[in-house]
């Protein structure tokens with residue numbers, strides 16, 4: 218099922234609360250929250266106090282993307298602040314398997330993110346327990362970058378691996394998702410679409426942008442259904 222996840226990294230922090238509530242009002246199911254440590258990625262964004270402050274304003278699923286080195290140090294506190302899904306980078310964890318176990322022991326869903334240069338094998342042996350795989354379609358650290366279409370084959374491969382696992386695992390894409398790129402991401406097999414500058418760009422209201430993006434994504438997913446399911450589309454794409 219298609220879900221849009223507005224990324225507050227591009228929100229107006231002078232009225233973050235209002236922006237968050239506007240996302241929910243427009244029907245967003247997930248709120249994507251980018252935590253950056255200045256180590257794993259060059260930039261520093263925000264952390265626990267901000268998540269804690271916005272938690273009472275919304276019942277959206279808080280999808281916390283930790284761009285943090287050795288994230289197992291913080292998952293407990295991030296959970297306490299109100300995260301529903303905690304996503305860690307495969308590249309940033311010394312012991313990925315135990316980090317995912319720790320997130321589950323806190324009663325939260327666990328996601329695994331991989332950078333553009335990281336092969337699909339990095340998540341292969343974690344599909345038995347991951348709730349979500351996040352394919353970065355830009356290099357992590359900043360909003361407003363260009364979608365790397367080269368990642369489409371990776372999305373396709375992971376969708377196929379998920380299908381083979383027989384488990385219900387979400388496949389999220391993050392970076393450069395906008396009206397021009399959302400369709401190729403969905404056609405490749407993504408079902409959770411992070412969207413930062415595409416939502417908070419002031420060209421239109423947050424609500425209008427969410428509406429446009431959701432409609433385009435659902436339409437693309439409908440095309441998949443017309444083609445007799447996702448697996449068939451994967452095969453077709455691979456043969457191109």
Ligand code: DX5
Pocket residue numbers: 224225226227249251282355356357358359360361362391392393394411412413414415
């Ligand atoms: C980038 C972050 C993204 C970012 C996406 O490292 O992980 O979530 O907010 O921004 P856009 O949608 O503008 O590429």
Ligand code: ZN
Pocket residue numbers: 224249250251282391411
């Ligand atoms: Zn993100």
